[in-house]
């Protein structure tokens with residue numbers, strides 16, 4: 001088996017210093033910037049595509065059922081289609097909530113329909129595809145739970161050993177799923193940021209394949225497919241606003257990239273404003289967006305476990321995308337997040353985790369400060385695991 005690059009992928013560029021890097025199976029951070037000893041932003045790489053080849057590949061595959069085949073022109077690798085099927089999730093209208101919040105059209109992109117109930121499966125599809133192509137001995141990731149459960153599930157399906165690094169406070173429910181799927185479980189003494197470092201140290205020493213999204217540049221490309229699908233589902237009219245929760249920044253950064261690429265390919269005309277949701281207690285990216293000190297904003301706590309990231313690794317990416325889109329990153333209180341979760345259940349029948357409800361809370365806050373009565377707003381419901 002050998003690495004199969006996507007038909008239009010041309011190479012990578014560092015988001016921090018601009019250095020160009022050739023496309024390889026196992027390319028992680030920029031060698032110049034590295035993990036950033038200065039403690040600011042690591043040298044995260046970004047995949048580039050030849051727009052003509054990408055457009056041709058997208059046109060050639062547009063009738064394919066599997067979203068990763070349909071959009072292979074905008075992916076760094078040829079994906080495996082015999083993994084758990086992810087994507088093609090519904091985009092549903094929430095008319096009662098829209099009326100209540102005076103929003104023109106409110107739609108939910110329901111990522112809880114993915115195999116492990118989370119948008120994370122889109123990144124894992126890419127990681128598992130490459131790990132198999134290159135014959136990696138194992139896969140690994142650091143995670144508050146969702147990425148780990150996703151990787152454990154896909155690795156189990158593919159027959160690959162898997163190592164997951166989770167914070168000390170990971171929920172017992174999540175740990176139980178990890179045990180069931182046969183993952184090698186490494187529980188850190190510290191939080192997510194400590195688990196991340198322990199995972200990377202393991203990855204280097206064991207030659208394992210990384211499913212850390214801010215580190216392995218191919219994974220954001222998988223997450224990006226959620227935006228490409230929203231574009232298709234709206235008949236290639238870009239929505240006005242897309243809201244999603246922000247932890248490391250990979251998910252919303254990927255969504256921004258996806259919409260920009262639809263425009264580059266001439267499939268859509270505009271791009272949506274991106275609204276990022278952080279929990280006020282741990283909101284370093286919201287602070288940087290406003291020019292405030294991220295360390296101060298990251299010193300608190302939150303029950304929104306999947307975005308409890310104190311040292312985000314893809315901050316540059318998401319800040320660039322949000323600014324380019326004319327959007328914002330909002331810090332939400334614990335009360336606002338909990339009440340948004342109840343609202344989604346009570347008014348729309350949607351079961352989601354607290355982290356995902358933060359994006360709904362952000363839309364509610366936006367609706368109080370501007371008139372959304374003629375806007376099309378998309379809520380990306382990133383995950384549905386109750387605890």
Ligand SMILES: *Cc1c(COP(=O)(O)O)cnc(C)c1O
Pocket residue numbers: 118120146147213245246247248249250251252306307353355356382383384
């Ligand atoms: C991981 C995760 C996020 C945040 O994604 P980042 O890429 O870390 O910004 C949001 N929602 C859920 C459910 C997640 O699991």
Ligand SMILES: [Zn+2]
Pocket residue numbers: 014015016017018019030031032033034043
């Ligand atoms: Zn660099």
